Amino acid sequence: MINLRFLLAGAALCYAGQSASLLAQDAADTARIIDEGMNRSQVQQSAHELLDQIGQRLTNSPNMRRAEAWATAEMQALGLDNVHKEGFEFGRGWEMMSSDVRMVAPRALELSAIPVAWTPGTNGTIEAEIIVAPISEVAHFEAYRGKLAGKIVLYSLPGTGDEPTSAAFSRLTSAEIGKLDEYAVPQHDPQDIARYAKRREFALQLDDFLASEGAVAWVKKSYRDGNLLHGSGYTYKAGKSPKLPGIEIAAEDYRRLARLARTGPAPRLSINSNVRFVDDDTKAYNILGEIRGTDPAAGYVMAGAHFDSWAAGDGAVDNGAGSITVLEAARILKQMGVRPRRTIRFALWSGEEQGLLGSLAYVRQHLVSRAGEDAVAADSLADEWRNLYPITPKPGYSQLKAYFNMDNGSGKFRGIHAEGNAAAEPLLRKWMAPFADMGASTVVAGKTGGTDHVYLQAIGLPGYQFIQDPLDYFARLHHTNIDTFDHLRTDDLRQASVVMAGMLLAAANDKDTIAPMPLPQKPLDTDPFEYDYPED
Amino acid sequence: MINLRFLLAGAALCYAGQSASLLAQDAADTARIIDEGMNRSQVQQSAHELLDQIGQRLTNSPNMRRAEAWATAEMQALGLDNVHKEGFEFGRGWEMMSSDVRMVAPRALELSAIPVAWTPGTNGTIEAEIIVAPISEVAHFEAYRGKLAGKIVLYSLPGTGDEPTSAAFSRLTSAEIGKLDEYAVPQHDPQDIARYAKRREFALQLDDFLASEGAVAWVKKSYRDGNLLHGSGYTYKAGKSPKLPGIEIAAEDYRRLARLARTGPAPRLSINSNVRFVDDDTKAYNILGEIRGTDPAAGYVMAGAHFDSWAAGDGAVDNGAGSITVLEAARILKQMGVRPRRTIRFALWSGEEQGLLGSLAYVRQHLVSRAGEDAVAADSLADEWRNLYPITPKPGYSQLKAYFNMDNGSGKFRGIHAEGNAAAEPLLRKWMAPFADMGASTVVAGKTGGTDHVYLQAIGLPGYQFIQDPLDYFARLHHTNIDTFDHLRTDDLRQASVVMAGMLLAAANDKDTIAPMPLPQKPLDTDPFEYDYPED
Incomplete structure (x- = not known):
């Protein structure tokens, strides 16, 4: 591994010295990619169609x-090969038609609120008094028994307000990128998964308890201040829907209710949550298309992004940005008429927000099987699957030569994470090198989690996540009601599309490929928890 | 003036050297003020009652x-003398009971929106297609004639999104305060007032045009991004109400509508604006109370803050903060049983948001008259009054020895503006000196505008505005729907109450008073425009 690294670091140095023969692709291809992606970009048009015209993309809604129909048509219009969808069992569809939440006493006030995904509606307007009953575990139930009948239950701790003391929007400085470039052993807590599974289960236990006590609805507080809403919920499995309507209320409004309840009389709310479940197809679908390679034995490279979103905004930076970039990279390469040696595959994943379910389905269908996986209950598969051993490669395992994932908002690419595999760095560096002057130049060793490359990494395959300028992705857009076109930086997406297209083409044509890491035989003690679990 | 300054700068130096005899009040009084205000503060309780329980305070709503009833009762409960209200002609009362704005096509979407103050309701739900018709002056009308019938007209330019690249919340550093401490000649544009008057008049001309064309409602874009709303409007005069319902829509939602309309088909909105006018009393009221001085010939000092707010939030930092601080300063002084030489008056102004109307009314009732003022139409008085000469002092003119205004949010006091009168600085510095170690120490020369001390300044009287830590007042709270208790820093208000109480007591007891500036005989060429006019 050291040898390989040394050799390829030499290649990168030669590139800097203008020795074109060592480049992964010729400079003319690079120029054409840049020209097409920077000067005739379609990202703005795609963003309008996907984000404004279609909007939120809650899985199975x-x-x-x-x-899904739009993406399929887009891929077909580009002339991609083998455009198809691959279904996997998910659960219920759900959508909100309208929502209205008001305080009606002690004074009239419109509240900022959103139904929690996959909770039932109110079947018209309900009006009731609130009770603030902070409950975060089963042990808390007892204190409220007999006190909740007919009430709207506010179960979050109100907390106090929060003021932003750093800029919401930022770009990475060179110094900050430099700091990323050192490998730290990931923090590993084997209990994480069990803990999060317990929290997810708790949502239904709480709903059960509140319903059995005669409560009429439950309310949680938004986990961000500033009138931002999320509406995330995880009760999407058939037969596991809550009994009560669930509402998220903006932090400012929630805390006002809590303060008013404390001094009394308790406020009364009116809630009209007009939502519906859609159960005609319980499968979620990944959408795939490709540019077929000239050498059937050479395998394939792939770029992907999750296509699903939460329902509060339009899913613009999470992850319309990545989806649009993947489609635009495909468009650039098709427009050039490339005929790569390896197939270049483009993937739009579903069910990412519920546990990276789409990329997991792909891994299970094409890449590996794990001992006993068919015996695991569907709704704990995402939690338990990764701990099943041994792992058995499928024939497709050795075909996947590189996977590039984008899921950190609309900030331009600044580099890529080698995900702990230092041996991969020289090739990644070589493929990215032509785009250094566009700001994408850094290959860092660290591992990243929380999105669709992690199940590939977990089986030793070369799946990588880009480093992006953070902009205001986590500060205020991620999963919120202002995740809209307005906050998408489409100029950044031009750059990202160009770099993605360039790296795909380089990886598809390079004589070298990144060697897989050894297939794990037991759980690694350096695995971070694989996906983000939302705050409550 | 130079002499006076020199003398008193010496006094301040002596204070720093612990020469107590030159202090405006004895150290025991200072300690009692600090103890009462820091350790037994009522600001949190007052904030809850005023902001949570009562909420927004649109003038005359x-x-x-x-x-007003609450503040009067508070002042009476404190045992203030001469608690009373002083009315002045304002206009209509107005309130919103509920509001619901949705896009119904091309897809269902709740929009963040608020009725514009003093616009009529929809009388049930209206549904219509939108048209984006950017109109900012009468000359633009012609382009849209014949195209607006039956439409909801979006008249703002959509613009593009905005990302915050500096921290919303900040405190002043010593260096920043230092930079404030140099006198710059205020920028003066004699056309400002005419320009703003024209804009205000334009609102009704636009409404007239749209109504005559058969439009069914008009919509403006919020001037802040991030799902913030304001709802400010200025058509509060009887007989000058708009004909059409007016709505403000969040920037993200407005721009989405504009983009969808551009690619078509035009979106359809449903609007239910359930508002009402209240015309039983067209007068607005200032609320006043005082601690009577022992020397009837010594005049009075005063602290004030505007009590009215816009309707989108609860008017917490604008200007519940100032109002609560004035009441708390009164409480502290009453609790101490002070018997000041001069009367200390406490004022809560109304109609500030519509042009500093409450403090203007006070000035006209008690302090000066201006030639021809009775001939000026009521609704242009705030614009024209200041340009009438000569100014004739009333008997009360010489009685007002100092006025301290608070209207910059809930940040703690860091100093005070001498408003261009360097001769006032030594006394202001002396009165503030005991609170230097609480962060309030700087007297700066500059002029400030936009709130209720400016009509006093305009007639030469000593009215001053505090320097406050900015926090996130202008960045995101000022006039918005998140101007709520959550974003009020009540610990800062403890400090502000203490400093305000201390300065009032010092000014009330000092043997010296600030000399008035000469009464202006014609318009000054250094007058900045006196009040903020909202963005549209």
């Missing part, structure tokens, strides 16, 4: 079905 | 009437 009617809107997601529209988006 | 039913909620403002509730707040």
